[in-house]
Amino acid sequence: MRSPNGLARSAPFRATPALPPGVRTAQEYAEHPLIDLTEEQIVAAQANDLSAVAAVVEATEERVNQLAWRYATGAGRTDHALTDDLAQIGRIAVWEGLRRFNGVSVAEFFTFMDRTLKGAMSDARKRETRRGVSRSVAAAFERALSLANGDVYEAEWLATTTEAMGDRRLSAETAYAARLSYQGLEYLDAPLGESESGETVTLVDTLAADSGVPVELLEPSDYEKARRKETGVKVRRTLKRMGEQQRVVLMALTGIIPVDYYGTERDEELSRDYGIPLNQVRVVRSKAKDRFAELWASVE
Known part of the structure; x- marks a missing residue:
C-alpha cells in the first residue's frame, strides 16, 4: 500500500492497553468461562425472581466488563469514560435480554448474551463516535x-x-x-481567547475548567470527546446558515441525520425525494461545498 507521495506504507504498530484489574482476556475467558449458573436460575430470572436475577448479573459481569473494555479501546488507547458507559449499557442489555431468551441450556444462554452484549456495545460506540455522519x-x-x-x-x-x-x-x-x-479543527493549544488577567486561554484550559479536572490529569479521550462534540455542533451551525437545497445536498452526501445517506451515486433518488432538478444536483453540490468552506471559518 502506498501513500499519496508514492512511498510504501508499513503496517502501523498498535499497542494494546492492559486490561483493568480482575478482567481476563478473551482467550482466558473462552478457555475457562467460570460459568456458575443453572438452567433453573435462568428460568427463575425470567420470572423476575430477584435472587436468580442477581445470579445472572453476577455470572455475566466479567464478560460485560471485558467487552466494555474491548469496545472502548482503539488505536492503542482506552477511553475509560466510555468503558464505564458501555459496561452500564451491557448490564441493561443483559436485563432486557432475559425476556427475549427462548433457549434451554446454560450454554445457549451465554451464547445469546454474548451476541446481545456485542450488538448493544457496538451500536453505542458508533453512536458516540459518528457525531453527525451516518x-x-x-x-x-x-x-x-x-x-x-x-x-x-x-x-x-x-x-x-x-x-x-x-x-x-x-x-x-x-x-x-x-x-x-x-476530530474537529481546533488544536489543544490553539488560543481561544484571554482570561480576565490577560493570559491566553487554550482548549486544554477550557477542558480543565469545564470538567473540574487538573490539566495534568486530563486524558486523550477528554480532548477527543471535546473536539468531536465541538465539531458536530459547528457542522450543524454552518449547515443552518446555508440555503435549503445546498444544506440538504451536503447532508445527503454523508448521511447527516435526519437526511439519509445518498453519496454521489444516488442523485436521481435525491432529486426525486427532495424536489431538486436532476441536472442541478451536481451544480448545487459543488456550490454547497464552496459555501460551506466559506462559512466554516466564520462560525463559532
Whole structure:
C-alpha cells in the first residue's frame, strides 16, 4: 500500500492497553468461562425472581466488563469514560435480554448474551463516535482509524483506498467529513481567547475548567470527546446558515441525520425525494461545498 507521495506504507504498530484489574482476556475467558449458573436460575430470572436475577448479573459481569473494555479501546488507547458507559449499557442489555431468551441450556444462554452484549456495545460506540455522519460512514472511518494507529489524517487517506477498505471505500469528500466529525479543527493549544488577567486561554484550559479536572490529569479521550462534540455542533451551525437545497445536498452526501445517506451515486433518488432538478444536483453540490468552506471559518 502506498501513500499519496508514492512511498510504501508499513503496517502501523498498535499497542494494546492492559486490561483493568480482575478482567481476563478473551482467550482466558473462552478457555475457562467460570460459568456458575443453572438452567433453573435462568428460568427463575425470567420470572423476575430477584435472587436468580442477581445470579445472572453476577455470572455475566466479567464478560460485560471485558467487552466494555474491548469496545472502548482503539488505536492503542482506552477511553475509560466510555468503558464505564458501555459496561452500564451491557448490564441493561443483559436485563432486557432475559425476556427475549427462548433457549434451554446454560450454554445457549451465554451464547445469546454474548451476541446481545456485542450488538448493544457496538451500536453505542458508533453512536458516540459518528457525531453527525451516518452509521455506515462512521464504521468505515473507525476501521480506517484503527489501521492508521489513531492518526486521523492517515485514516482520512486510508478510508479512500480500495486496498484498506475494499467495497467500503469512501469518497474523498465523505472521508473528509468523517474526519471533521470525529476530530474537529481546533488544536489543544490553539488560543481561544484571554482570561480576565490577560493570559491566553487554550482548549486544554477550557477542558480543565469545564470538567473540574487538573490539566495534568486530563486524558486523550477528554480532548477527543471535546473536539468531536465541538465539531458536530459547528457542522450543524454552518449547515443552518446555508440555503435549503445546498444544506440538504451536503447532508445527503454523508448521511447527516435526519437526511439519509445518498453519496454521489444516488442523485436521481435525491432529486426525486427532495424536489431538486436532476441536472442541478451536481451544480448545487459543488456550490454547497464552496459555501460551506466559506462559512466554516466564520462560525463559532
